[in-house]
Amino acid sequence: MIRPGRFGPLYGILLFFILWQVAAAFVGTPLLFPEPMDVMRGLAYMTETGELFEHLGATLQRLLVPLAVGMPLGAVLGCAMGASRDVNAWFDPYMRMANSTPAIALIPFALLWFGVTELARYSLVFYVGVYVVALNARGGVAQVPRLRIKAANTLGVLGASAFFRVVVPSSFPAILAGVRTATGLCIMVVVAAEMLGAASGLGYLIIRGRQNYDPTLIFIGIFGLGILSILFDRGIAFAIERFMPRWSVRRRV
Amino acid sequence: MPGHGIRRTAVVATLSILTGLAVWAVASGTLVSEVQLPHPHAVWQEAVAKAESGLLWESIRISLWRVGWGWAIGVVAGIATGLLLGELRGVDAVVGPIFEFLKGVAPISLVPIMILWFGIGELPKLLIIAYITWVVVTVSTMTGVREVPKVRLRAARCLGLSQLQVFYRIILPSTASYVLLGMRNGIGFAYIALVSAEFIAVDKGIGFLIMDSRLNLQTPLMVVGIISLGLLGSGSQLLYDAITLQTPWLSRFRRQ
Amino acid sequence: MDDDWxxxxVSGxxxxFARGSVILSNIDLTVDRGAFMCILGPSGSGKSTLVDLIAGFEQPTGGTIAFDDSPVRGPGPDRVVIFQDIGNALFPWLTVQENAEFGLRNFVRNRRERRTRALEALELVGLDKDTHKFPSELSGGMKQRxxxxxxxxxxxxxxxMDEPFAALDAITRRRMQYELKDLWQRTHKTVIFVTHDISEALILATDVTVLxxxxxxRILDTFRPGLPDERDPADPAFIAAYRRVEALIGHVQDAGDAGRGEAR
Structure with missing residues (x-):
């Protein structure tokens, strides 16, 4: 029986590094599998030169700018789809297509349209942000308890006003869940786009590492990517709890 | 009334698709060049040509082989890991962050290192697909084990079950619905990993077809590839749903 | 296990719990074979903890629980618990018949015998027509049966039985009470029935313990209501017993209100 208590995650991180070290020692060739210290040293160096922040910043910007535009749009679209059968019927075929095609497969298309530019990456992230949040918002609207709408109706809040004052707020937790999913998927898309054509960003670091036969650099990229997605996921969850407690899923149980 | 609603929905959806196709047909060659947006007819012709030459089927066959085996390996490994970690009470706080990290590592970012380690054969591709499936299935299996209601475990204990029996007569069936869901989510991630691997470790497959056609500016082929991929992805999920919903002994695990 | 108990x-x-909060102190309780013992107490009085201890889910800090002289350890099929949480207590992937057979697998090798025995029990509770249904297809009362x-x-x-009918609607609850009473009169199974509903206890019990x-x-009182077999809530003797319990609980609640703490 292990009793990790509140320091569980710390033990987890420790365990992770131990496993990594053991695996690296087992392989025994830093040229194939760098040790954690190599990667940490590389990270420290890149922090000093500021290069790390440059690439991290590039990835972050490609993520945040289009998501900031796309996700609200997706929320509006999804709520509209949840509210009206016709709107839903109109967009549903496209939602199905989007949902069943891995967004990464569209990268060559985006590069063809916009060339190797920021616009290509922005458009992909924007697209993913819109459809993922829209799907979640639609699901959220569909799952609002009928009783809650009745409760509004009996207080004289009817029709559109009930929709905006009851249905939309009720689906907010679902929309926020969509935000988390979308962010996770978009990190994958951004990195893939950076690997297939960019001169900065975490994905680019990985590709440069490959071209220079520098596994440490590849590992820095992978490591940074994992950390980035944890920070994002935890950050969003924390922000909801801290700043929007009324929309937290936890408090709805 | 409901019948009427469904008919109306079908009409609107059809109208929507037709409008989409019409806009596509008109825009191609007028608003946008045919290189960027080939005419629907050109795409259709390309699909027919590549189907006749066998290239399309060959690519699909190879991609399906990869995704199928990679997914299957990942599922088996994931169920085993998830059950093990879920049963070891108390470890979830320790391994939770590790899996959160692993889930965040996009499969595509592992392609270069996998090539470095295992060359450019089939193995690295299978491993990448298996890897992400493993993470997804492990996490959901672990959650399933942890969410078995306490009352259910107690009911079993006071009906005289041993620890081992509680495991395979209570925990396994209670976790089944989570495992099934994890396996379904795994399909989507397996396809993401498939495309990632085929984009970078180039030789054959649907992903290679898409990437290669970009370099040769064969846009119709690229569109054919993307559409095939979408059809394969949704087809796989439909097949999975059909199998799990139609198998009687599986369907009872969904009644929870 | 000795069948001749x-x-x-339950003594002392x-x-x-680890943080120092005392849930139960010095409980003495004797349940005769064939008795219907109702343990009555306000919410937060540690009724559920008492059930957990007797069932063996929790270990006591002090004192013993024994059939005659052989102490009980851990959960076992000699003390089956009927839970209040019907949503989780049944196994949702098993049919009614399979749920009823569930515990027999370890004790009865013959498949046909398991079937007949489960069917007999289902007949006793009036569910022999619904054996192929799944729990999700049943009403709350049926699930509890x-x-x-x-x-x-x-x-x-x-x-x-740990507040088995508390989650049911009032009409179903009353019907289940009389059905259980009838069942007990036919089987004379020993029952420990935990509830916070005074009239429920008085309808069912041969013995009442008030926490x-x-x-x-702690235990405030243990008594035999001394009511006729057919209980009638309008019977003056029933009302007198009701008043008595109410006075006991009410009195203590008033006193306890001053220093009430979190009990669960």
């Missing part, structure tokens, strides 16, 4: 004896039972059948099948020494409100709950 005469009484279940204490339960204190399946759980009772599943327990009866094991032929336990004691059936421990004080927690924390540190």
């Amino acid at each position: 005469k009484r279940l004896r 039972l204490c339960k204190q 399946v759980q009772i059948a599943r327990g009866l099948v094991m032929d336990p020494h004691v059936l421990i 004080s409100s927690g924390p540190g709950a």
Whole structure:
């Protein structure tokens, strides 16, 4: 029986590094599998030169700018789809297509349209942000308890006003869940786009590492990517709890 | 009334698709060049040509082989890991962050290192697909084990079950619905990993077809590839749903 | 396990949780074989903890629980618990029949015998027509009947019922009470029935034990209501017994209100 208590995650991180070290020692060739210290040293160096922040910043910007535009749009679209059968019927075929095609497969298309530019990456992230949040918002609207709408109706809040004052707020937790999913998927898309054509960003670091036969650099990229997605996921969850407690899923149980 | 609603929905959806196709047909060659947006007819012709030459089927066959085996390996490994970690009470706080990290590592970012380690054969591709499936299935299996209601475990204990029996007569069936869901989510991630691997470790497959056609500016082929991929992805999920919903002994695990 | 037991004896039972909060202090309780013992107490009085201890889910800090002289350890089919949480207590992937048979697998090798015995129990609770349904297809009252059948099948020494009808609507609850009473009169199974509903206790019980409100709950009184077999809530004797219990609980609650703490 292990009793990790509140320091569980710390033990987890420790365990992770131990496993990594053991695996690296087992392989025994830093040229194939760098040790954690190599990667940490590389990270420290890149922090000093500021290069790390440059690439991290590039990835972050490609993520945040289009998501900031796309996700609200997706929320509006999804709520509209949840509210009206016709709107839903109109967009549903496209939602199905989007949902069943891995967004990464569209990268060559985006590069063809916009060339190797920021616009290509922005458009992909924007697209993913819109459809993922829209799907979640639609699901959220569909799952609002009928009783809650009745409760509004009996207080004289009817029709559109009930929709905006009851249905939309009720689906907010679902929309926020969509935000988390979308962010996770978009990190994958951004990195893939950076690997297939960019001169900065975490994905680019990985590709440069490959071209220079520098596994440490590849590992820095992978490591940074994992950390980035944890920070994002935890950050969003924390922000909801801290700043929007009324929309937290936890408090709805 | 409901019948009427469904008919109306079908009409609107059809109208929507037709409008989409019409806009596509008109825009191609007028608003946008045919290189960027080939005419629907050109795409259709390309699909027919590549189907006749066998290239399309060959690519699909190879991609399906990869995704199928990679997914299957990942599922088996994931169920085993998830059950093990879920049963070891108390470890979830320790391994939770590790899996959160692993889930965040996009499969595509592992392609270069996998090539470095295992060359450019089939193995690295299978491993990448298996890897992400493993993470997804492990996490959901672990959650399933942890969410078995306490009352259910107690009911079993006071009906005289041993620890081992509680495991395979209570925990396994209670976790089944989570495992099934994890396996379904795994399909989507397996396809993401498939495309990632085929984009970078180039030789054959649907992903290679898409990437290669970009370099040769064969846009119709690229569109054919993307559409095939979408059809394969949704087809796989439909097949999975059909199998799990139609198998009687599986369907009872969904009644929870 | 000795089948020849005469009484279940709980003596000097204490339960204190790690953080120091005392849930139960010095509980003495004797349940004769064939009795219907109702344990009555306000919410937060540690009734559920007492059930957990007798069932063996929790270990007492002090005191013993024994059938005659052989102490009980851990959960076992001689003390089957009927839980209040019907949503989780039944196994949703098994049919009614399979749920009822569930515990027999370890004790009865013959498949046909398992079937007949489960069916007999289901017949007792009036569910022999619904054996192929799944729990999700049943009403709350029916689910609780399946759980009772599943327990009866094991032929336990004691059936421990932890507020089994608290989640049901009032009409179903009353019907279930009379059905249980009828069932008990036919089987004379020993029952420990935990509730906070005074009239429920008085309809069912041969013996009543009243717990004080927690924390540190103790036994206020144990008595035999001495009511006729057919209980009538309008009977003056019934009303007198009701008043008596109410006075006991009410009195202690007033006193306890001053220093009430978190008990669960």
